Amino acid sequence: xxxxxxxxxxxxxxxxxxxxxxxxxxxxxxxxxxxxxxxxxxxxxxxxxxxxxxxxxxxxxxxxxxxxxxxxxxxxxxxxxxxxxxxxxxxxxxxxxxxxxxxxxxxxxxxxxxxxxxxxxxxxxxxxxxxxxxxxxxxxxxxxxxxxxxxxxxxxxxxxxxxxxxxxxxxxxxxxxxxxxxxxxxxxxxxxxxxxxxxxxxxxxxxxxxxxxxxxxxxxxxxxxxxxxxxxxxxxxxxxxxxxxxxxxxxxxxxxxxxxxxxxxxxxxxxxxxxxxxxxxxxxxxxxxxxxxxxxxxxxxxxxxxxxxxxxxxxxxxxxxxxxxxxxxxxxxxxxxxxxxxxxxxxxxxxxxxxxxxxxxxxxxxxxxxxxxxxxxxxxxxxxxxxxxxxxxxxxxxxxxxxxxxxxxxxxxxxxxxxxxxxxxxxxxxxxxxxxxxxxxxxxxxxxxxxxxxxxxxxxxxxxxxxxxxxxxxxxxxxxxxxxxxxxxxxxxxxxxxxxxxxxxxxxxxxxxxxxxxxxxxxxxxxxxxxxxxxxxxxxxxxxxxxxxxxxxxxxxxxxxxxxxxxxxxxxxxxxxxxxxxxxxxxxxxxxxxxxxxxxxxxxxxxxxxxxxxxxxxxxxxxxxxxxxxxxxxxxxxxxxxxxxxxxxxxxxxxxxxxxxxxxxxxxxxxxxxxxxxxxxxxxxxxxxxxxxxxxxxxxxxxxxxxxxxxxxxxxxxxxxxxxxxxxxxxxxxxxxxxxxxxxxxxxxxxxxxxxxxxxxxxxxxxxxxxxxxxxxxxxxxxxxxxxxxxxxxxxxxxxxxxxxxxxxxxxxxxxxxxxxxxxxxxxxxxxxxxx
Numbered sequence: 001x002x003x004x005x006x007x008x009x010x011x012x013x014x015x016x017x018x019x020x021x022x023x024x025x026x027x028x029x030x031x032x033x034x035x036x037x038x039x040x041x042x043x044x045x046x047x048x049x050x051x052x053x054x055x056x057x058x059x060x061x062x063x064x065x066x067x068x069x070x071x072x073x074x075x076x077x078x079x080x081x082x083x084x085x086x087x088x089x090x091x092x093x094x095x096x097x098x099x100x101x102x103x104x105x106x107x108x109x110x111x112x113x114x115x116x117x118x119x120x121x122x123x124x125x126x127x128x129x130x131x132x133x134x135x136x137x138x139x140x141x142x143x144x145x146x147x148x149x150x151x152x153x154x155x156x157x158x159x160x161x162x163x164x165x166x167x168x169x170x171x172x173x174x175x176x177x178x179x180x181x182x183x184x185x186x187x188x189x190x191x192x193x194x195x196x197x198x199x200x201x202x203x204x205x206x207x208x209x210x211x212x213x214x215x216x217x218x219x220x221x222x223x224x225x226x227x228x229x230x231x232x233x234x235x236x237x238x239x240x241x242x243x244x245x246x247x248x249x250x251x252x253x254x255x256x257x258x259x260x261x262x263x264x265x266x267x268x269x270x271x272x273x274x275x276x277x278x279x280x281x282x283x284x285x286x287x288x289x290x291x292x293x294x295x296x297x298x299x300x301x302x303x304x305x306x307x308x309x310x311x312x313x314x315x316x317x318x319x320x321x322x323x324x325x326x327x328x329x330x331x332x333x334x335x336x337x338x339x340x341x342x343x344x345x346x347x348x349x350x351x352x353x354x355x356x357x358x359x360x361x362x363x364x365x366x367x368x369x370x371x372x373x374x375x376x377x378x379x380x381x382x383x384x385x386x387x388x389x390x391x392x393x394x395x396x397x398x399x400x401x402x403x404x405x406x407x408x409x410x411x412x413x414x415x416x417x418x419x420x421x422x423x424x425x426x427x428x429x430x431x432x433x434x435x436x437x438x439x440x441x442x443x444x445x446x447x448x449x450x451x452x453x454x455x456x457x458x459x460x461x462x463x464x465x466x467x468x469x470x471x472x473x474x475x476x477x478x479x480x481x482x483x484x485x486x487x488x489x490x491x492x493x494x495x496x497x498x499x500x501x502x503x504x505x506x507x508x509x510x511x512x513x514x515x516x517x518x519x520x521x522x523x524x525x526x527x528x529x530x531x532x533x534x535x536x537x538x539x540x541x542x543x544x545x546x547x548x549x550x551x552x553x554x555x556x557x558x559x560x561x562x563x564x565x566x567x568x569x570x571x572x573x574x575x576x577x578x579x580x581x582x583x584x585x586x587x588x589x590x591x592x593x594x595x596x597x598x599x600x601x602x603x604x605x606x607x608x609x610x611x612x613x614x615x616x617x618x619x620x621x622x623x624x625x626x627x628x629x630x631x632x633x634x635x636x637x638x639x640x641x642x643x644x645x646x647x648x649x650x651x652x653x654x655x656x657x658x659x660x661x662x663x664x665x666x667x668x669x670x671x672x673x674x675x676x677x678x679x680x681x682x683x684x685x686x687x688x689x690x691x692x693x694x695x696x697x698x699x700x701x702x703x704x705x706x707x708x709x710x711x712x713x714x715x716x717x718x719x720x721x722x723x724x725x726x727x728x729x730x731x732x733x734x735x736x737x738x739x740x741x742x743x744x745x746x747x748x749x750x751x752x753x754x755x756x757x758x759x760x761x762x763x764x765x766x767x768x769x770x771x772x773x774x775x776x777x778x779x780x781x782x783x784x785x786x787x788x789x790x791x792x793x794x795x796x797x798x799x800x801x802x803x804x805x806x807x808x809x810x811x812x813x814x815x816x817x818x819x820x821x822x823x824x825x826x827x828x829x830x831x832x833x834x835x836x
Contacts, residue, residue: 004095013091020073020086023099029744030086030099031108031159033115034070034196036244037738038681040205041088042197043069048213051224052233053190054178058222060215067197067214067221071111072163075099083107105164112160113169115194119247120172123147124160132814144174148192148248152818153257155246155740156194162743183230184322184690185237185253193249195221199241206737208682211235231690236683237323239264239734246740253322259824265731266317267329272650273299277314277329278732279677284332285725287718292336294344294674301372301649302365302411305394307334308711309403310646311526319729325694328716328724335721347673350418351378356663359384359441361428361604364392365645366636367447368412369652370659371420376670377660381420384437386427387478393449394645396474397496399503400709429603434610434632443631443659446604446618447652450597450637456491460549461593465556469500469594476503484509485590489559491515491546492594494524500592501538506709513586515541517564517576532712536705541586545578549591558587599638617641625655626662633659679736686726695724747772747799752791754800760784763804764811767797774827777819779805779812 001012006023013022018041023030034042047065051058073086078096083104086097098104116124122141123129132138134146151157177190195214200223203212211233213226225233242250255263262269267277276295283292296303310330318326356379360367363385371381389395391408416422426432428448437444453468455461465485469492475482484507490497493516501514514533516523520542523530534540544561551557563582569575599616611619611628618627618634625633635655636648653669661667686692698714699705705712716724748754750767764779765787775797780786783802790797805811819827 002091002093002095004091004093004097006097007099015091017091018087019075019084019089019091019095019097022091023086023097024741027744028099029162029741030075031072031163031743032070032087032740033072033156033159033194033246034067034198035073035087036198036201036740038206039198039201039244041069041085042067042201043085043088045197045201045214047216047221048200048226049215051213051215051222051226052228053188053222053224054180055228056178058215058217058224061218062216065216065221067195070115070194070196072108072159074104074107074111076101076104108163109166112163113166115156116160116165117170117172118175119156119192119194120145120147120174121160121165121169122172123151124157125165142174144191145172148189149251150248153822154248155742158743159246181253185239185319186230186242187251187253189249189251190224191249192247193223194247195223196246197223198244198246199223199250202240202244202737203235206681207236207238207240208684209234209236209238210685212241231323234685234687234689236686236689237319237729238683239729239731240681240737243734243737244740256824257822261735264319264734266319267314267327268732270313270317272313272644272647273653275299278728278730279674280336281327281329281332281725281728282677282730284336285722285728287722289336289339290341290343291674293340294347296333296336297344297348298671298673299653300646301369301415301653302394302408303333304337304407304411305365305403306330306646306649307337308407308713309398311644313646319731320727323690324692327727328695328697331695331697331716332721332725335716335718338715339718344673348376348414348418349670350376351670353380354378354663354665356380356443357382357441358443358445358659358663359437360445360447361434361437362392362447362449362636362638363390363412363422363424364447364449364636365394365648366449366652366655367392367445368415369649370445370447370635370656371652372415372418373653373656373669374659375415375418375420377656377665379660379663382441383420383422384426384428384432385422385424388425390422390424393451396477397470399473399477399499401502401506401705401712402499404711427603429606433607434604435607438608438631442663443633445652445655445659446610446627446632446634446638447636447648447655448599448604448638449648450599450642452598452600453593454596454598456546456593456595458546458548460551460556463549463551463556463591464554465551465589466549466591466593469496469592470597472500472592473503476507483507485588486510487588488512488590488592489515489586489588490592490594491559492592492596493518493522493542494594494596495526495529496597497592497594498525498529498533498538500594502533502536504590504592505536505538505706509590511539512537513539513541513588515544515546515559515561515586517543517545517567519543522567532699535702544584545576547583550585556588556591558585559591560585597637597642601638615641625651625658631662633662679733681733681736683730683733689727692723692727694727695720745772746801748801750787750791750797750800752788755784755787755791758784758787758802759804761804762806762808763802764808764815765790765800765802766815767794768799769796770798772799774819777812777815777827779808781808 011022045067047060049060074083075086076098122145179189181187200212204210227233280292280295312330314329315326358379360371360383363383375381453470484504488504488509490501501512504512543564545564547560547562563579566577613619633655635651657667700712762781763783766777767775
């Protein structure tokens, strides 16, 4: 460590560190634009060769030309002549540094003026800039002279406001440089580039990709890509360059700033369980399958089940879709769990017993998920299941060609070894009632799912040969000897309907037709299962609805269908319209109704008043999974109507948290299993990365699919899985880049002494907590008086700032608009909806 003084303040800094980082350590702000805390200094970096701005080639006419830096971090050192860069001047013992002399301030403004001469900046000097959305523009400044969409949160803007813009700064003259918007994920607008070289250093030093370079064209240094397109340049679309850019020269496509993390990490954001997908994909890429499984298990009680039947909503939003197809995320999950050695098991800790007992009614995905997390918290869990074996709809509703029973049993055994007790063959309402359970347990979770097929009230629905689709699947999956007819019609377009159709084929049906109201691109079933069903011989009849089921001698002989012209009305509600003049009749000896499921609460409610919603699900108190009977909670389809397995598991996990809080716990789930990751920013260069194609899951041969219930989707090889995992854009690494230090804001301690010193006139004030989270922005006719009132009204407020302004109402509106643009919500609120 060395000792020095900066502006008269004694500072102790690590030897080899720079004056800039030493100043930051004691909250002395020195302006900077080319400097970034995660990057080496830009001062002195050399040209790399020819570069491109789109198709425009910029030839490098002089090798080894050095970048001189932005010059804004200029400082003076006692005993040395001239100004020095704080960003690349190392500290020395006894050094005396000055950062705010008049010479320095003038130099910074002169350097800023040179930057702004080549950058649109009309908005920075506009008197109406606060809260402005740039469109419409009150002063009617030409569009290409205005600031970009980062206005209000732009680093250049904040630095310019701190340094001060000279009055003689020349007006920006549009240069008509390329703006490239037709490539994946990133927009490049070279009109906004200030040549700070951050993007070059992020791509080279931080990521090791080297897709961006710098050339000297004889007049100036120019930043561009090393080939005409990002892909050809070797770009891996990680977004590090966008993250470090201090202007709008590099922007994300379609990223809403207020929901930035969710948009930049859509796989996690779109996963109902919020599994750390990038982390386990990186572990798969490294061949560490046990740790990958541990990461999955931190949020998912049934990782093996999910690896086989999750409908993978994460893949729908994967940012790699913008290149050439999403990662095969579910396939990688499956490779992890199937190659898991169980190394994580010693880390699957269970807390000491709380002495609290929780009953879980139903052993489907929601019930098992809740049981897993509650057991880890030390609660004594007993699951009551009416069937002979646990699993609920996972065992009795999903065919084995999708979910082999040994896969389900693997996950259930983990719960049993944790101490979860499962009482099968225990139908509630017959052998035992909820009131009786309530006497013996401290809390109850009802997670019985939707066990009953909905029936259509149409002519012929009671004919022999008409069955509920879910009832049919339950019999088949229970091992009952069940025969399908030869000429089968399934009415419905969801996943259950598809499963019924594919099961019928495996049971020997000669002709299987599926008819539904929806057009082919509107079907609720997933595209991949529809494709597999058609491959197996299922014939689709889209946009047809059943008018009646035809029969002779009490038996089904066919179905009369009418053309459906529209499924939903103008408000988006289910309200199908038909063309009664267009109809067809299809012969059949068996009809399955797969138009949805419902819940039967008759037995569950025996001896207890459990209010239901209009749709028949259990009613809960606001924003919780607790029913209107204290201590009785619900989760899964019985609470939400039919969803997916992963969504049901998510509700079980949420309910577990709320049950723990009800029992006196913190509500914080015990999740950590995997080892703490070592984060590296380096991802390396891979030629042709942008063209690497997606690995698709191998499928069982069609012949075997038609004659057996063997699983259809198979597992990727380890080699292919590692290659597929390496396709990941590693979006999450971007969120680990350190934000640059912003110029200081004029916060004042929120106490009587400091309030007493401010004016009593009109203006606007902002209150914040200790972490500078904004709590309120408010205009008032008397700043001092209103702030004194807020001392009692805002107990969490620790800091404040204010502006005097006679037009305080207008100013309040401007500041609130700016806040909403940046955060997507009002100060102190959780949701944007609160605005309305």
